[in-house]
């Protein structure tokens with residue numbers, strides 16, 4: 298196997314990054330050194346911010362609170378106790394992680410802008426506290442870091458030494474971000490950002506993932522803050538805990554490309570030098586006029602590159618790089634695998650049971666004492682008129698709605714368990730699709746399916762192998778490298794099924810997977826559902842398309858006004874006058890009788 302360093306994507310990336318080091322060394326200009334150090338610091342801060350703001354999609358607008366805690370912790374420990382900032386920075390990181398937990402734990406359980414608001418609130422509170430305790434912090438007048446020169450004090454005479462240390466902090470942060478993006482955790486963060494419900498349906502604990510991202514991001518930000526404090530040698534609350542700094546960090550990531558590893562670096566490298574130069578040139582026109590440059594750049598990018606520079610240009614740039622020797626080649630299509638074996642033809646033991654489910658929405662009884670059982674190897678069709686309560690039952694069977702009364706139990710081996718949340722249902726072997734498809738639009742088909750596969754493995758290679766297998770079962774092999782957003786409706790519906798199947802469910806709940814498909818896609822989907830059942834998965838499907846339900850189902854349950862109206866063999870159920878009346882109204886049955 299070729300060593301990774303010979304891959305042009307790797308060596309071009311490393312060469313580009315090393316320019317931050319060799320350019321100042323070659324030019325030997327004090328300003329260029331300062332610029333390169335600032336680029337390392339801000340690219341590091343933007344990269345750390347991007348873990349929570351980009352990967353996890355939680356817009357932190359008060360991230361300077363962690364920068365400030367880092368810089369003040371290291372500065373105070375040096376000034377008051379003579380403790381080296383190499384130790385002090387870890388004290389700052391510990392405090393930052395606690396603050397991140399305090400902010401994230403309550404707010405990330407809620408959806409919406411609460412996390413953003415809480416970060417701003419904490420920023421203000423901490424800034425006021427630092428200003429208030431002037432005996433310790435120097436208050437608004439600021440704090441001078443004692444000028445003890447040498448590596449143990451992180452203060453140097455030569456700029457190149459600062460640059461090396463700054464580059465080290467930046468490189469570690471970038472490496473962490475890159476490892477996260479490639480890992481199962483990174484996939485989970487993006488899934489939670491794009492579609493929290495769909496992520497939970499494949500077993501992702503969304504809250505835990507978001508909190509972990511917030512803490513990792515806070516720790517990295519704090520460490521860089523400690524270094525920057527030592528570099529500046531002067532700390533003041535209005536700069537270290539400023540909203541402006543928080544927004545600046547977020548803006549670099551936004552301009553470069555949210556959620557990409559390279560985006561924050563590209564954003565910083567392009568914007569920071571321009572803004573620094575503008576600061577010098579425009580200062581004659583008034584303090585802060587360089588902010589105008591930031592503003593204009595942001596407006597330009599938002600108008601012409603809404604996904605950020607890297608988001609828009611990375612594919613073209615990568616194609617060029619891949620032309621170099623040893624460049625990345627698209628994988629040849631996998632040879633077709635043999636069709637799955639039919640392993641379950643007769644109905645087996647019960648595998649999923651709902652007993653006495655009740656659910657009210659205000660005065661409306663959406664589910665009224667519904668009981669049903671799904672058996673091993675069975676396809677159970679659930680039908681009923683619009684608004685009958687099918688989806689509400691379905692959501693209770695997958696943990697998305699808690700019943701007011703009644704229980705849902707799943708058989709795992711010989712035991713029965715009662716999962717409580719979507720992720721515990723998924724882990725108990727219940728996979729589901731959504732009536733309105735929920736693809737992770739920015740990810741490829743392969744990555745979408747891998748998200749399901751990650752429920753049972755941390756390894757990318759294993760998740761990829763499962764994804765290929767499932768893609769074969771769902772007719773998606775040819776589309777594995779396609780972005781999910783460019784699939785047809787039929788493709789998206791099959792992708793929903795594939796993602797659920799990749800969790801290796803024993804029960805699959807399908808919510809109107811045939812709706813909106815053209816006749817050839819319907820035929821394809823019917824064959825797919827049969828293959829899934831034949832591979833040993835029990836299927837419960839809500840469907841309006843009667844012909845397909847009749848053709849596929851072993852049994853049918855009819856739900857009407859929240860109750861089970863009838864249950865039995867397809868032919869018996871559809872000829873039942875009560876069922877016909879529920880669908881077509883009393884007039885129709887009377888007319889038939891006449």
Ligand SMILES: Nc1ncnc2c1ncn2[C@@H]1O[C@H](COP(=O)(O)OP(=O)(O)OP(=O)(O)O)[C@@H](O)[C@H]1O
Nearest residue numbers: 658659661663681682683684685686687688689690
């Ligand atoms: N979150 C909710 N809040 C209030 N009412 C709801 C909620 N969800 C569903 N309902 C109501 O509960 C009833 C049952 O809805 P449900 O979506 O379960 O029906 P359905 O049989 O799946 O319908 P369709 O076939 O049209 O999808 C409807 O009257 C619906 O308006």
